[in-house]
Structures are given as C-alpha cells and as structure tokens.
Amino acid sequence: MSQQPLTSDSNVSREEILEVANLARLGVDENTASSYADDISKVLTLMETLGNVDTEGVKPLSNIHEVCQELRADVAKHDINRERNQSVAPAVEDGLYLVPQVIE
Amino acid sequence: MSELHLLSTQQLIAGLQDKQFSSLELTDHYIKRIDALDGKINSFITHTSETARAQAQAADEMRAQGDKRRLLGVPMAHKDIFCTQGVLTTCGSKMLHNFVSPYNATIVSNIDKAGMISLGKLNMDEFAMGSDNSSSYYGTVQNPWNLERVPGGSSGGSAAAVAAGFVPVATGSDTGGSIRQPASFCGLTGIKPTYGRVSRFGMIAYASSLDQAGSMGRSAKDCAYLLQPMIGHDPRDATSIKYDMPDYVQDINDAEAAAGDKPFDGLRIGVAKEYFSKGLDAEVETAVRAALKKYEELGATIVEVNITDPEITLATYYMLAPAEASSNLSRFDGVRFGYRCENPTDLVDLYTRSRSEGFGPEVQRRILTGTYALSAGYFDAYYTKAQRIRRLIVKDFDEAFADCDVIASPTSPTPAYKLSEDLDPATMYLGDVYTIAVNLAGLPALSQPVGLTSDGLPVGLQLIGQYWQESKLLSTAHLFQQHTDHHLQSSAIAKKAV
Numbered sequence: 117m118s119q120q121p122l123t124s125d126s127n128v129s130r131e132e133i134l135e136v137a138n139l140a141r142l143g144v145d146e147n148t149a150s151s152y153a154d155d156i157s158k159v160l161t162l163m164e165t166l167g168n169v170d171t172e173g174v175k176p177l178s179n180i181h182e183v184c185q186e187l188r189a190d191v192a193k194h195d196i197n198r199e200r201n202q203s204v205a206p207a208v209e210d211g212l213y214l215v216p217q218v219i220e
Numbered sequence: 221m222s223e224l225h226l227l228s229t230q231q232l233i234a235g236l237q238d239k240q241f242s243s244l245e246l247t248d249h250y251i252k253r254i255d256a257l258d259g260k261i262n263s264f265i266t267h268t269s270e271t272a273r274a275q276a277q278a279a280d281e282m283r284a285q286g287d288k289r290r291l292l293g294v295p296m297a298h299k300d301i302f303c304t305q306g307v308l309t310t311c312g313s314k315m316l317h318n319f320v321s322p323y324n325a326t327i328v329s330n331i332d333k334a335g336m337i338s339l340g341k342l343n344m345d346e347f348a349m350g351s352d353n354s355s356s357y358y359g360t361v362q363n364p365w366n367l368e369r370v371p372g373g374s375s376g377g378s379a380a381a382v383a384a385g386f387v388p389v390a391t392g393s394d395t396g397g398s399i400r401q402p403a404s405f406c407g408l409t410g411i412k413p414t415y416g417r418v419s420r421f422g423m424i425a426y427a428s429s430l431d432q433a434g435s436m437g438r439s440a441k442d443c444a445y446l447l448q449p450m451i452g453h454d455p456r457d458a459t460s461i462k463y464d465m466p467d468y469v470q471d472i473n474d475a476e477a478a479a480g481d482k483p484f485d486g487l488r489i490g491v492a493k494e495y496f497s498k499g500l501d502a503e504v505e506t507a508v509r510a511a512l513k514k515y516e517e518l519g520a521t522i523v524e525v526n527i528t529d530p531e532i533t534l535a536t537y538y539m540l541a542p543a544e545a546s547s548n549l550s551r552f553d554g555v556r557f558g559y560r561c562e563n564p565t566d567l568v569d570l571y572t573r574s575r576s577e578g579f580g581p582e583v584q585r586r587i588l589t590g591t592y593a594l595s596a597g598y599f600d601a602y603y604t605k606a607q608r609i610r611r612l613i614v615k616d617f618d619e620a621f622a623d624c625d626v627i628a629s630p631t632s633p634t635p636a637y638k639l640s641e642d643l644d645p646a647t648m649y650l651g652d653v654y655t656i657a658v659n660l661a662g663l664p665a666l667s668q669p670v671g672l673t674s675d676g677l678p679v680g681l682q683l684i685g686q687y688w689q690e691s692k693l694l695s696t697a698h699l700f701q702q703h704t705d706h707h708l709q710s711s712a713i714a715k716k717a718v
Binding site: 128215 | 318319320453535559565570602610
C-alpha cells in the first residue's frame with residue numbers, strides 16, 4: 117500500500133478490505149468485503165476531522181501516565197500448571213499443541 | 221424478605237451483621253429472582269448458583285466464628301470479560317464459547333478474598349465492542365425499565381442485572397463508556413476509575429491503553445463498596461500504578477459528616493458547551509440541567525470550561541481503539557484456547573476460518589479497521605496522528621481542571637433506544653461522544669441517575685474528576701443522592717416480587 121495522507125477521499129475498496137483481511141487472518145468473502153468496505157469508509161470519514169488538527173511538534177501519547185513501568189524482579193516461578201492451562205486447548209498431545217502439518 | 225433486593229449494600233451489610241438474614245437466605249433470594257425473571261432480560265451468560273450457595277453457607281459459618289470482613293457474604297456478579305477460574309469465561313463471543321478459564325483475574329481473586337459471593341457471569345457486547353449489547357453471541361439483553369429498549373453496553377448485562385434486582389452490585393469494564401453509558405440507560409451509578417487504578421490482569425483486552433475495570437450499583441455508595449477490593453497495584457499488570465489507597469466508603473462517610481445545608485459550598489463544576497451540542501435529546505438536556513441546578517442550590521458553582529471538540533475526540537478514539545484491538549485479538553488463533561474450525565486443511569486455513577467463524581461482524585469490522593490503520597502506508601497518517609491528538613485532549617482537560625474541580629455533562633446524548641433500530645456503525649459510534657474523552661485522558665468518571673424521561677427512561681449525568689480522585693467523584697454523587705431520590709427509583713422488573 118502506498119503512503120496515504122488523511123484526505124477527503126476515505127473510500128476503502130473491496131480489494132483493500134480483502135488485502136487487510138488477509139493480514140488479519142480473517143476469511144472475508146467478496147460480498148462481505150463490499151459491505152465492510154462501505155462500513156469502514158463511513159468510519160474513516162469520521163477520521164477526516166483529524167486532518168484539520170494542528171499537531172506540529174506534538175509527541176504521540178501511548179501511555180497516559182508516562183511513568184517508568186515498574187517491573188517485578190526477574191525471578192523464575194514454578195506455579196504454572198501446564199496441564200490445567202492446556203486443558204482449554206482444542207488439541208494437545210504429550211504437552212504440545214497440535215496444528216495441521218506445516219512441514220512436508 | 222420479599223424486598224431484600226431493593227436494599228442498599230450498606231443495608232445488606234447491616235442486615236448480615238445483625239442477623240436479620242443470612243448470606244444463604246440473601247443469595248437464595250437473588251437466585252430465585254434470576255431464575256424467575258432473567259428469561260425476560262438475558263443478563264446472565266453463566267449461572268454459578270450452586271457454588272454461590274456453598275460459598276454463602278461458608279460465609280455464614282465464618283461470620284459466626286467472628287470473621288469481620290465488611291463484604292463477607294454479600295452477593296455480586298462479574299461481567300463475562302473477567303477470567304474466573306473453573307468457570308466459563310466467554311467475553312460475549314463464540315470464540316470463547318468453551319473457555320473455562322484456568323486462572324482468575326486479579327479483581328476476581330480480590331473480590332473473592334473480600335468474601336463476596338459471585339452469582340455468575342454477565343452478558344456483554346462481544347469483546348466489549350458495542351454500546352447496546354446487541355453484538356453478544358449469547359443474545360441481546362433487555363432493559364429492565366422497558367423491555368423494548370437496550371440496556372446500553374458493553375457492560376449491558378451488568379447494568380441490567382443490577383437494575384432488575386438480580387444482584388446488588390456488579391463489575392464492569394469501560395474502554396469508551398462501557399460502564400457509564402449502560403449505568404445511564406439503566407438508572408444506576410457506575411464508575412470508571414483512573415487508568416492504572418485497577419489491575420487489568422485477567423480482564424480480556426480490547427484496547428489496552430483505554431480499558432479499565434470499575435463497579436456498578438444503585439448508588440454511589442454501592443459502587444464504593446465494590447470498587448474498594450478491586451483497586452491497588454498488581455505486579456502482574458505493568459500498567460497498574462502504585463498510588464495512595466483510599467477507603468472510598470470512609471471518605472464518603474467523612475464527606476457526609478462534614479456536609480452542612482450546602483454540602484457543595486466551594487465545589488466548582490465545569491460545564492462545557494461542547495457537551496450540550498447538536499444531537500443531544502431535549503429531555504436528556506432538561507434532566508441534566510435540572511441536576512446541575514440542584515447542585516447549584518446545594519452550594520456548587522457552575523463555571524464554563526472548554527474541552528476538545530467531541531467530534532475530534534470521537535475520531536481519535538475510533539482510530540486508536542480498533543488499532544489496539546486488532547493487535548490484542550490476534551491471540552485468538554484457534555491453537556491454544558477457544559474456538560477452532562472443523563477440519564482445517566492447513567495452518568493458515570485453521571487461523572482464518574477459526575477467526576472468521578469465531579468472531580462476530582462488529583468485532584471483525586473493528587479488527588479490519590484497526591489492521592487498515594496500522595498497515596504500512598497508513599500508520600503515520602492515522603495511528604500516529606491520533607496519538608498526537610490524544611496528547612492535546614489530555615492538555616485540554618488539564619487546562620479545564622485549572623478552573624474547576626469536576627466536569628459535568630450528559631452521559632449519553634439519548635436515553636435507551638429500541639432494540640430494533642439498526643444503526644450503521646458510524647452513527648452508532650456517535651452515542652459514545654460524551655464518554656470517550658475520559659478514556660483517552662485516563663481520567664476517572666462516573667454516571668449517576670438524574671431523572672426519567674416522559675417515557676419513564678432513566679437519564680444519566682456524567683461527572684469527570686481529576687486523576688486519582690475517585691473519592692471526590694463518589695462523595696459528590698453520594699451527597700447529591702442524599703438530597704434527591706433519582707437513585708431510589710426502581711425498574712419495572714425490580715418492582716416485581718417472585
């Protein structure tokens with residue numbers, strides 16, 4: 117995808133939705149993609165107002181408190197119950213998660 | 221005994237202490253109501269009645285042996301976003317239809333340790349994405365005030381359960397208004413604390429920089445009781461902050477003891493004209509302005525403040541929240557937990573079909589929006605731009621709080637709307653216009669009931685406080701509630717005896 121500024125053209129195409137769906141690992145068919153394209157275009161139209169805000173010299177804010185996160189001591193714990201944690205997995209064998217064969 | 225569910229948490233505690241009723245009798249009373257009436261409301265996804273009875277019996281025995289924990293034996297229920305060990309935890313999604321959590325969220329453990337009795341898990345919008353509980357895989361929730369209306373969302377099940385008299389208090393979570401807006405729609409008080417006040421460990425993430433758990437009840441004091449065991453630093457959540465630990469109930473009692481005829485003498489309430497703009501329902505405006513008048517009569521001073529244009533705030537939120545969601549929800553891949561599609565042909569097919577079959581349309585829409593915003597070429601234009609504006613929103617609040625102690629606004633531009641109204645997403649998002657700025661700034665805020673419309677639907681007033689000042693908000697709402705009776709009004713379902 118090419119670099120896009122926030123412009124008044126917020127239309128997202130069906131093809132772009134299919135590309136993004138692939139990135140997000142969502143199985144979207146062509147009809148649904150058109151419907152999502154319409155919905156997301158409307159949402160992106162909301163975003164056009166952002167282009168009018170002067171943010172020159174303003175640093176992006178990702179964590180509201182901007183304090184140094186307090187890390188706990190790097191000490192190994194042994195309270196993880198592997199069997200219990202894997203009891204919610206769709207398929208396990210010998211303590212390993214099963215998925216379809218990846219390597220021939 | 222037939223009206224136990226109309227008692228406040230303080231009255232329930234007193235009743236248990238004075239042996240007017242046991243925890244088991246109280247728990248049975250609520251379970252009976254849920255069994256008889258929740259068929260109409262659908263507020264619960266999972267019932268834990270048998271465990272609850274056993275816990276209540278144990279609580280009664282502990283009390284008899286001298287256990288003095290304040291909340292011992294008081295029933296409650298959790299929004300189904302909180303992981304509960306050994307109990308189904310769905311987050312309102314088919315994706316987690318079979319997820320019996322192997323661990324507890326920190327707040328769940330803390331509430332257990334306080335001795336409260338959980339009656340089950342409450343319905344919600346799927347992955348907390350929604351404002352009317354219509355996106356839940358487990359069905360819509362009906363508003364106990366009017367069954368044709370939505371309860372709000374995403375904590376719609378929590379709000380409906382409290383408003384129906386199924387539990388005295390419930391947990392909720394709030395990413396863009398998900399505690400305050402359903403509290404407003406269901407005639408309750410609900411508080412979202414300062415970001416970092418409550419651990420997010422075990423609360424299934426939607427937008428991590430905005431999500432915060434809180435409490436919902438019929439009054440500010442009810443909220444204070446439940447919020448107390450929820451707060452505090454948690455080493456397992458790197459965004460939870462070490463800060464002073466207030467006693468909210470004590471602070472409320474102190475404020476009440478110090479209050480004279482004019483309890484709000486010296487309180488400056490900021491009102492922004494941006495919060496009384498187009499799209500605001502006339503009856504909501506009338507009720508909110510009447511409440512502000514009451515605050516003035518009780519001594520408060522109203523001052524005009526400026527806040528960021530709500531349209532800008534809304535756009536910023538609906539850029540950042542889906543971006544964070546698209547990242548957070550990548551963990552649902554059909555491999556380690558949750559839904560897996562039938563007969564996957566290869567690994568990509570397993571990921572893709574598990575996710576598209578497991579997530580509902582609104583969740584997929586937000587994942588797609590977020591992935592689009594974060595994708596190469598759009599990242600700076602959308603995501604970074606929104607993060608820069610987020611800093612400006614914080615600055616605008618800082619400047620507003622130079623002139624006032626709290627900021628007041630309507631919680632939602634409308635009262636609860638009808639279930640059948642099929643809104644497009646962009647229009648639906650406008651319903652969050654007054655609540656989202658608080659999450660972007662990480663400030664605490666609550667919604668309190670301030671009256672009913674001519675159709676008998678509750679209206680909420682939002683109070684926004686400065687960082688860490690939940691006590692100020694709760695005390696302010698409590699003192700208001702000492703001079704008014706909006707919070708004592710009950711829904712049609714709550715009035716039903718069973």
